[in-house]
Amino acid sequence: MLAQGVSLMLIGCGRHATRTYLPVLCDVGIGLRSIVVVDLAEQLPEIRSLLADRFGHLAARAAYVSVTGRDARLMSESSVLPPGIAEALDEARRQHSIDRVLICTAPDSHLAYADWALRRYLHILMEKPISAPMHLRTSVQAVGRVWSDYAYLHRLLIAQRRAQPDLVFNIMAQRRYHVGFQAVLGHIQQIADDHGVGVTAFQSLHSDGQWRPPFEMIAQDYHGYNSGHGKGLHSGYHAIDVTDRIVQLSQSHRLEPEVHANFVYPGDYLAAFAVRDQYGMLGQEVSEAEAERAEEELAGAQGVRYGEVSGHLSVAYRDPRGRKTSAGTVALLHDGVSQRGWAHAHKEDLYQNGRVRQESHYYASGPLQVIQVSANEGRERRQGNMRGDENSYDFVIDVYRNAAAMKGELPYQRLGIGELYRDRGLVMGDPMKDARRYALLDFFNCIGSGRTSSTSDYTSHESTVRILAKMYESALRQSDHSQYHRFDTAVAVPLPHSAP
Numbered sequence: 001m002l003a004q005g006v007s008l009m010l011i012g013c014g015r016h017a018t019r020t021y022l023p024v025l026c027d028v029g030i031g032l033r034s035i036v037v038v039d040l041a042e043q044l045p046e047i048r049s050l051l052a053d054r055f056g057h058l059a060a061r062a063a064y065v066s067v068t069g070r071d072a073r074l075m076s077e078s079s080v081l082p083p084g085i086a087e088a089l090d091e092a093r094r095q096h097s098i099d100r101v102l103i104c105t106a107p108d109s110h111l112a113y114a115d116w117a118l119r120r121y122l123h124i125l126m127e128k129p130i131s132a133p134m135h136l137r138t139s140v141q142a143v144g145r146v147w148s149d150y151a152y153l154h155r156l157l158i159a160q161r162r163a164q165p166d167l168v169f170n171i172m173a174q175r176r177y178h179v180g181f182q183a184v185l186g187h188i189q190q191i192a193d194d195h196g197v198g199v200t201a202f203q204s205l206h207s208d209g210q211w212r213p214p215f216e217m218i219a220q221d222y223h224g225y226n227s228g229h230g231k232g233l234h235s236g237y238h239a240i241d242v243t244d245r246i247v248q249l250s251q252s253h254r255l256e257p258e259v260h261a262n263f264v265y266p267g268d269y270l271a272a273f274a275v276r277d278q279y280g281m282l283g284q285e286v287s288e289a290e291a292e293r294a295e296e297e298l299a300g301a302q303g304v305r306y307g308e309v310s311g312h313l314s315v316a317y318r319d320p321r322g323r324k325t326s327a328g329t330v331a332l333l334h335d336g337v338s339q340r341g342w343a344h345a346h347k348e349d350l351y352q353n354g355r356v357r358q359e360s361h362y363y364a365s366g367p368l369q370v371i372q373v374s375a376n377e378g379r380e381r382r383q384g385n386m387r388g389d390e391n392s393y394d395f396v397i398d399v400y401r402n403a404a405a406m407k408g409e410l411p412y413q414r415l416g417i418g419e420l421y422r423d424r425g426l427v428m429g430d431p432m433k434d435a436r437r438y439a440l441l442d443f444f445n446c447i448g449s450g451r452t453s454s455t456s457d458y459t460s461h462e463s464t465v466r467i468l469a470k471m472y473e474s475a476l477r478q479s480d481h482s483q484y485h486r487f488d489t490a491v492a493v494p495l496p497h498s499a500p
């Protein structure tokens, strides 16, 4: 529960904050004294009426700080806030005795807001990704920033913890809080503890089940491709993060990941599923000339290099002596099976356009154990007008153990998500929504009990970001866009993990 009299700042009150943060803050918000909402000036009228209509409890306690489009642009190009915005936030912070912030803007301003908050010793819960530099497909500098942006905040956090060791900085990585993934990790750690074998091989697949037809690929900014990145910095972050965490926590040493990436870009994708074929299935006539224009645009004719639709990663982990102790693949798909059957999107909304998520994971602990996870959303859930059953999210874990070598073990066991909730005395809603809620509560509990998070502290995202940086580096190496300069030495520089 929130402590009495908590005041917080919500920076960025868009789709995700509305779906995830506001309901939780309302639920447990009896003690919420005030909430300062920071957003773009043009969005604030809509946000005010949304709060009044749907979150009255919060509306009564809300104050607002508006950001101009010019300031938003400035902060997207810098690691610090423009002075005017910093002053406005400082004023709101003093007036409302703010000690914590939730950063939920588009990723291009995460860095500047986190920098502002850290320097004032404010506790932070921030959305993934850490940053999303423009032109990742083509620019060596942009790719370098995936790592350097992360490292900048990491060093600043460690420095600030010198004066305030319990300063909380968490990243919203809900799978780390998911009851199913926690059970998987528990089984894997048990084998590691009892027999000294961590994950030796893995295969993970995460599909968003979106169908983003070509004109939307060109025009849509929201979770778009037109800034030069795609799936990797959208939900790809979560898929990499959960795999990396399970592998790393199963081993006794910190491992260094090596990555080879194969990316499929929109121009490639049209070779597999042509413009007119797509729109034909979606019931919209598209002329040959229009199709050709879309193809040329997505192939980069106007100079925009669109980001990845999917990424297929081969990942190997080396121990401190350089030996590969674990290796596998991670497939990141935006384009697995979808439930979309209409040409015109309902707003720019990920969730109302037939998106159905599908995941599978395979983790082998040598010859002793294999765990297979199958997590699928939306058997019945056809979105838009046919909004379906929220509980149609399956999460099944099959555990195979070597019962001949490990006496007393079951050779096979199936764990259902309902059973796992029951075992922990929890009430199941939608497991992924529950996980986000647990992430928020962890943030509040950490602050309340004066400790940093053992689940999603900022510093525990280092290896995830190394993989992201190396993934974009690998993709860029294969492209014809730049003479490649080595920067992986920068990624390899060890970061401090506690105050010097």
Ligand SMILES: NC(=O)c1ccc[n+]([C@@H]2O[C@H](COP(=O)([O-])OP(=O)(O)OC[C@H]3O[C@@H](n4cnc5c(N)ncnc54)[C@H](O)[C@@H]3O)[C@@H](O)[C@H]2O)c1
Pocket (backbone or CB within 6 Å): 011, 012, 013, 014, 015, 016, 017, 038, 039, 040, 043, 067, 071, 072, 073, 075, 104, 105, 106, 107, 109, 127, 128, 129, 172, 173, 174, 222, 234
């Ligand atoms: N954890 C998850 O599963 C999950 C799911 C969806 C989105 N996200 C992340 O949440 C973040 C927000 O995503 P979203 O879907 O809500 O996007 P959104 O575009 O709907 O919302 C972003 C909000 O931030 C505001 N904003 C943008 N720039 C700003 C700035 N400089 N200063 C103040 N406000 C600004 C926008 O006006 C908007 O209201 C992103 O980082 C995204 O990756 C995470």
